[in-house]
């Protein structure tokens with residue numbers, strides 16, 4: 728296997744939206760895999776106690792002895808939990824249900840907001856991209872992601888109430904930006920689960936584009952059943968259905984993410 732070298736700076740993106748079911752894990756897994764296939768070195772950090780990105784990449788959570796929880800709270804080194812070469816160019820820092828305890832346990836810790844940044848900072852220069860799949864809340868784990876990230880990728884589902892809660896997320900971003908992470912900003916807004924046959928999806932897409940303007944990625948992720956099936960096979964969409972429109976859209980997104988930098 729040829730050794731790839733990381734040229735330039737590591738970019739750390741949090742995939743974030745405190746609403747559940749908007750396509751965060753699907754985007755984390757498939758964007759990470761697509762970036763890897765396009766020759767980038769990528770680390771995906773699963774910061775969601777549900778561990779959907781972990782199982783979606785074929786890792787059996789029951790067989791993992793240490794996960795990102797142990798890095799945040801037990802002084803385990805992140806290098807010691809990373810599962811390398813999940814797919815081409817892609818490493819994973821997995822999550823297990825243990826991570827659910829972190830939300831409470833972090834409260835009494837010193838420098839509780841900086842735990843993830845301190846550990847991920849050491850990996851700068853080793854990867855082109857580090858993606859963080861965030862939990863569906865604005866608790867301490869998400870704050871850790873906001874402090875550790877350079878920029879945010881915000882998936883928005885093309886359904887009713889798409890923008891509900893976004894103001895709250897932007898408030899959290901601004902608070903962390905002013906106190907702990909001055910260069911934090913939105914990298915891109917991603918429209919997900921777009922069904923072009925419905926008027927609603929079109930309305931939501933144009934509402935989101937009106938609100939966020941150029942911050943919205945041109946690439947739109949279509950609603951397709953293949954994207955919801957791939958996780959149960961433990962492989963990204965580019966392997967499960969390489970010729971389909973789900974794979975195409977995440978490959979396009981990866982190109983757009985690279986270009987935007």
Ligand code: ADP
Nearest residue numbers: 747748749750751752753920949950951954955
């Ligand atoms: P989140 O991480 O925000 O909770 P998920 O990525 O887990 O959201 O997606 C929620 C559900 O929707 C999952 O069952 C997932 O398989 C499905 N899903 C996500 N994106 C798509 C899509 N583009 N088309 C069809 N189903 C999708």
